[in-house]
Amino acid sequence: MSEPAVRISGIVLASLMFQHANSDSDVEGLVLGESRFDEQVTISDSQSDHVHIQETYNVQKHVACHQLNTLYSGSGEVNMEVLQEMLAGGRPSGHDGGLLAPPQDSVIGWYRQRRDSEQQMSFREKVVHDNLRRALANPHMIFMLLTPSRAVLTGSTHRTERFKNIPVLVNNLGLLEQQGYWRGSAPCSATGYIITMKKHRSKFFCSSGSVKEVSEVNSMNESLQVELQKACRCVEESERQLEALQVEVSALRRRLGEKQQPEPVAAVQPEQRNNSALLSAVRDLLGCSPMFLTQTLTLKAFPVPEEYASPETQVKEEQLPLLELSDTTSRKRLRELAVRERKRRRSR
Amino acid sequence: MASRSATVGQASQVGVSPLAINLIGPPFQQGAVTVVPGTRKWWTGAPRKRRSAMAVSSVHLESDAFLVCMNHALSTEKEEVMGLCIGEVEEARIVHIHSVIILRRSDKRKDRVEISPEQLSAASTEAERLADLTGKPMRVVGWYHSHPHITVWPSHVDVRTQAMYQMLDQGFVGLIFSCFIEDKNTRTGRVLYTCFQSAQAQKGSEYERVEIPVHVVPREAIGRVCLESAVELPRILCQEEQDTYRRIHGLAHLDPVTKIHNGSVFTKNLCSQMSAVSGPLLQWLEDRLEHNRRSIADLQREKEALLRELAAL
Numbered sequence: 001m002s003e004p005a006v007r008i009s010g011i012v013l014a015s016l017m018f019q020h021a022n023s024d025s026d027v028e029g030l031v032l033g034e035s036r037f038d039e040q041v042t043i044s045d046s047q048s049d050h051v052h053i054q055e056t057y058n059v060q061k062h063v064a065c066h067q068l069n070t071l072y073s074g075s076g077e078v079n080m081e082v083l084q085e086m087l088a089g090g091r092p093s094g095h096d097g098g099l100l101a102p103p104q105d106s107v108i109g110w111y112r113q114r115r116d117s118e119q120q121m122s123f124r125e126k127v128v129h130d131n132l133r134r135a136l137a138n139p140h141m142i143f144m145l146l147t148p149s150r151a152v153l154t155g156s157t158h159r160t161e162r163f164k165n166i167p168v169l170v171n172n173l174g175l176l177e178q179q180g181y182w183r184g185s186a187p188c189s190a191t192g193y194i195i196t197m198k199k200h201r202s203k204f205f206c207s208s209g210s211v212k213e214v215s216e217v218n219s220m221n222e223s224l225q226v227e228l229q230k231a232c233r234c235v236e237e238s239e240r241q242l243e244a245l246q247v248e249v250s251a252l253r254r255r256l257g258e259k260q261q262p263e264p265v266a267a268v269q270p271e272q273r274n275n276s277a278l279l280s281a282v283r284d285l286l287g288c289s290p291m292f293l294t295q296t297l298t299l300k301a302f303p304v305p306e307e308y309a310s311p312e313t314q315v316k317e318e319q320l321p322l323l324e325l326s327d328t329t330s331r332k333r334l335r336e337l338a339v340r341e342r343k344r345r346r347s348r
Numbered sequence: 349m350a351s352r353s354a355t356v357g358q359a360s361q362v363g364v365s366p367l368a369i370n371l372i373g374p375p376f377q378q379g380a381v382t383v384v385p386g387t388r389k390w391w392t393g394a395p396r397k398r399r400s401a402m403a404v405s406s407v408h409l410e411s412d413a414f415l416v417c418m419n420h421a422l423s424t425e426k427e428e429v430m431g432l433c434i435g436e437v438e439e440a441r442i443v444h445i446h447s448v449i450i451l452r453r454s455d456k457r458k459d460r461v462e463i464s465p466e467q468l469s470a471a472s473t474e475a476e477r478l479a480d481l482t483g484k485p486m487r488v489v490g491w492y493h494s495h496p497h498i499t500v501w502p503s504h505v506d507v508r509t510q511a512m513y514q515m516l517d518q519g520f521v522g523l524i525f526s527c528f529i530e531d532k533n534t535r536t537g538r539v540l541y542t543c544f545q546s547a548q549a550q551k552g553s554e555y556e557r558v559e560i561p562v563h564v565v566p567r568e569a570i571g572r573v574c575l576e577s578a579v580e581l582p583r584i585l586c587q588e589e590q591d592t593y594r595r596i597h598g599l600a601h602l603d604p605v606t607k608i609h610n611g612s613v614f615t616k617n618l619c620s621q622m623s624a625v626s627g628p629l630l631q632w633l634e635d636r637l638e639h640n641r642r643s644i645a646d647l648q649r650e651k652e653a654l655l656r657e658l659a660a661l
Contacts, residue, residue: 009628010422017539018415022566061635089642119536156559157500157542168537170528171624174426174496188627190634213615217608
């Protein structure tokens with residue numbers, strides 16, 4: 001699939017309009033320049049190999065016919081002699097006055113300017129176009145049609161329309177592609193341009209053809225990368241040292257910790273601490289109270305006298321560490337309590 | 349230029365149909381017609397509004413000046429460009445634009461194009477120089493600017509700016525060149541140009557556009573002043589870029605990498621100018637020189653033949 005595009009500089013387009021403004025009739029002529037075909041391969045989700053051909057026609061200059069309808073006959077056949085004369089600057093072949101005529105290959109199309117008409121090729125123009133392609137053996141020829149007209153009846157506003165169906169790019173400073181890398185360029189064959197480039201070339205290009213500025217910035221970047229690598233190595237060494245040291249220190253800490261720990265001691269029951277003052281007070285106050293004595297009780301919560309209690313349930317004094325009955329008064333009270341309990345049961 | 353509210357002065361409301369004027373001057377080509385002034389009345393085709401006699405009936409823009417304007421307008425599609433028109437005003441209120449002066453834009457905002465008083469003053473000085481050069485009473489008669497990717501009609505800012513200039517000179521006219529317009533359906537590219545003045549609106553204190561007929565007058569030979577203006581464009585572009593770079597480079601505390609980057613940007617922009625403007629302009633000038641040399645040689649031969657014929661008689 002190919003997509004043609006025409007590129008023209010602002011001065012060439014302006015000079016075309018200038019030429020027509022100076023003429024009271026239609027104007028036609030040859031378009032000279034360069035055509036280029038670039039193949040681009042794109043990969044998408046739907047297609048793995050999409051070949052796209054970009055046709056670019058760079059219009060560099062135009063050569064006007066001195067008179068209308070001289071480039072071709074009434075039937076549309078191209079007059080090659082007139083074409084050669086036009087390329088040679090209006091002189092018959094061999095009389096170029098020392099000036100080099102542009103080669104025939106530089107003809108990439110032809111143009112016509114007609115006022116107040118539609119943006120449409122006439123039948124004759126189509127025939128001429130086909131014949132021109134055949135005569136120059138170039139199937140890729142362009143036809144430029146400019147149609148100036150009044151946009152309003154008062155004549156205050158005028159419009160010039162150009163081309164049709166082919167996108168035209170006017171090379172200018174605002175083109176977005178000026179921002180990125182240029183994949184192609186419209187060559188300038190002006191003598192002064194070539195002289196200037198030759199004069200200053202050595203300041204920008206090395207003997208090998210590479211751009212000096214690019215080489216310098218590449219060298220600088222390379223030096224920066226070397227510094228980066230050096231710093232990286234240094235840091236890596238330090239990291240390894242750090243790792244090893246951390247391991248060593250951790251091990252040493254563990255060993256130290258182990259050595260500083262005391263001998264393991266048998267489990268000691270916690271020493272019972274008695275509040276002796278509270279204990280004697282409770283003993284004196286409540287020592288004989290059956291509520292605070294360990295007793296054997298019946299199922300109905302009545303105390304069982306000691307003589308009736310089984311040996312297993314008898315309260316033994318030595319099992320009363322918290323309530324040490326060293327006081328004889330307390331023992332006496334206990335006996336009295338037991339006697340009273342017996343009497344009560346008998347009375348039932 | 350201080351702005352002040354004021355009426356334009358010449359635009360009172362009078363009911364007339366398109367004005368009839370008598371042209372005074374040498375014959376000139378208008379399309380397929382050769383206009384011989386004085387032989388008939390010419391209708392200006394001014395809008396049917398009730399106005400008194402307008403200061404300007406039409407504008408004649410010489411084709412070489414048109415070439416310079418168009419080349420300037422087509423030099424960039426990312427911002428509006430502007431310049432001043434130099435010429436004279438005839439008794440029939442026709443403004444003749446003989447040449448243009450390309451101006452640098454200090455304020456590159458998209459919605460406004462204004463000329464500083466300093467630029468106007470410098471242009472007036474230039475016009476005096478041209479008057480001495482050509483022997484014609486030249487002065488600044490108008491201004492032009494471009495509308496890339498937008499309609500050719502003046503914005504309300506343009507109309508107001510034009511009204512301000514008209515306060516200084518009733519005959520001051522404005523031209524607008526609309527470029528980089530493309531009809532997406534037919535892929536037809538378009539270039540439009542229009543001429544206008546301003547007048548007080550019927551209602552309110554705003555101004556409105558007044559259409560002025562404009563004709564591109566044929567001129568086979570390109571004038572010296574227009575050629576000088578044409579080659580001034582690359583120099584102005586370079587100066588703008590140098591000024592921008594100087595301002596950036598003068599900033600304090602820029603590290604070396606940033607300075608190198610900015611240098612590359614400067615190089616890139618200058619290369620763009622050489623590729624898009626200077627190179628093609630040089631090419632066109634050389635082609636024009638070649639064409640002129642051939643024409644001179646042809647005319648010389650024709651002259652010798654005519655002299656021989658005359659001598660033979």
